[in-house]
Amino acid sequence: MSQQSNQLVLHDDVHPYLLNASLFTDYAHKLRTITIPEGHLVTVNSEGSLNFPLGSIISKTFYYPKADSGVLQADDDGSLFKPDVGTRGGLDLTKVHLVETRLLVHRQSGWVALPYVWNNEQTEATLEATGDIKSLELVHGPERRSFPYIVPDQNQCAGCHGTNTASKSVNPIGPKVANLNRNGYDRNQNQLEAWQADGWLELKANPVPAMKNWQDTSNTLEDRARSYLDINCGHCHSKQGPADTSGLYLDIATKHKMRLGECKLPIAAGQGTGGNKFSIVPGKPEESILVYRMTSIDPGAMMPELGRSLVHDEGVALIADWISEMKGSCNN
């Protein structure tokens, strides 16, 4: 990746990719890449995560389409990525504003998370291990929202990527086989198949599972909601994750309805309950703690705890619709 003449250009050995379901970060768009040391192979673990060789680098560049004196709220459909820039594509910096690039580097000691922040001139990004705060204004039609964009510190990176409290190791979250199973920026080819053909990915499972795109309304509401919860919440809210203290598991593997929040009582939510008794009350999103915490921007009540200063209106609407459709009631 390099910045030259108003373009961010991916280097020849960098593979950009798209995900079926992605984490909400204040409406930022994300350019994701994988770089594998030459001659090495990525394999698939039994539970669908990828086994990256040492020296692999996963990058995620957060950017916004530019608006007049602010940044634009728009869906991240990947269309701002220019495949014809360089050999691997890039971004046109007259059209987009770069905020930060986060790296996950696979070293001998494990994955290391490194947050880089782009300067205002958009000419270079500097490691900010302690994170940063950028004041941005998000433009959506006539509406303008000023907000502090929070670049995580290195520990906060691990706050999400430390998906196992026992091992405390940092792991990639997005690039799992089910979430990568889709066409890439080259819309005519499945990413996994392309990488396998390129010789650096070895797929064993067949057929390969596919995570549902929560934005694709041809998927069922159930699939969309579960997919959204998995990628936005499941890295902490799982049986192994740091939010296991709550007993609420929102990862895609969880099937038990109470564990998923249905009529589940809060444990240590404090003011995060919003006065509600259950994580989810079937048919009643307005009485469900899950929706309350997604709608809050109070650091003491909001969920996720990190990674957003704004409410994800579309995400809240999806989860509220999902809860509205649920049948049953909770025993008071």
Add this chain to the structure above:
Amino acid sequence: MLRILAFVLAGLLTACSDSGDTKVQSSSTPSVALPNMQKILQSKFLNAKPGDVITIPAGTFDFQRSLSLKVDGVTVRGAGMDKTILNFKNQISGAEGILVTASDFTIEDLAIEDTKGDALKINDGKNIVVRRVRTEWTNGPDTDNGAYGIYPVQTENTLIEGVIAIGASDAGIYVGQSRNVVVRDSRAEYNVAGIEIENTVDADVYNNVATNNTGGILVFNMPNLSLEGVRTRIYNNQVVDNNTANFAAPGGAVAGVPAGSGISINSNDLVEVFDNDLKNNQTAHIVISSVYSTNYSDRDNASSFDPYPEKISIHDNRYEGGGNDPDTNYLPQLKAAVFGEEGSFPNVIWDGFVNPELVVDGKLPAEYQICIYNEASSAVFNVDAPNQFANPGVNETDHQCRHSPLPAVQLESF
């Protein structure tokens, strides 16, 4: 890729030289906010090595976002809990003031004020010491205050001593899902729950003062968690005037704690309460209940969970006043009906839920009972909640029994 690597490496080098042993200038006049303490301290936390002592000088320091520590074996030390003040009034990010996910951690001699969420959370660590730390919401009791002051959860071998916790909208000192815990020589006031031991195995709570909370000291078990608590000793504490109106956000478990509860035991077994001074707790000095009769009641939720408080031992406590002005909708009527408008509850009240499978000849055998001895009376007021308060009454004889004393908690490696 080479080009980005070049700037990556340059960035790394810059960051390293910035961090390390940055000297912090101490302010001679506290309450002057020093710039960049956020960065300086977080940088020290990131670059700490096992064995490091990170000192924070006297002064009031403002933070906009959470601090977090992941390195084992670190000590964080201020200049005193009234001298080194970490102020989070202007916090815009992070669910706590300081989040620690590390073992062999000690924090001492500082204050954490006005965090948006929890003040100090320690998640998943062994050998934790929190000593002479003050956590406070300076505006007093308020539903919008953060939930917990000092909050170790899923820890093992934890010592909390000499701390002060004020104004938490849930619990001032809250130990959850932990093993082997001592809370001593501390003070909790103006919280909803002063000191709360929840889903914790082997805890000793002694030499503390719990005053002006909604409930002074709570020993709770919640369903659906990986660890069910058992064996808690509460002794030699001052539990006084815990009558502050409940200001917890509705929905959580403590929102159902009646104001005026001295010591409250909920769905926990093997709790020994002795040698405490309990004064003027206006609902009752000791409240014993099942999850069934709390705000947190949902029988369907608790299939694999023991909801009954059993093997409770109460002895050698001293009582004064209290029980005269109970909170919560049905308790005042019950008190008036059974003890008269001017009367008071006895020292111990109980919701009356028992495990039907353990009942023999209509009674819970002594080995599971609430036992009271070496006190003026063994009276327990049973409100008969299982039968919608149809037959409330005082029983003394069932509670004239003894359980074996619980062993003291042995903290390792301190």
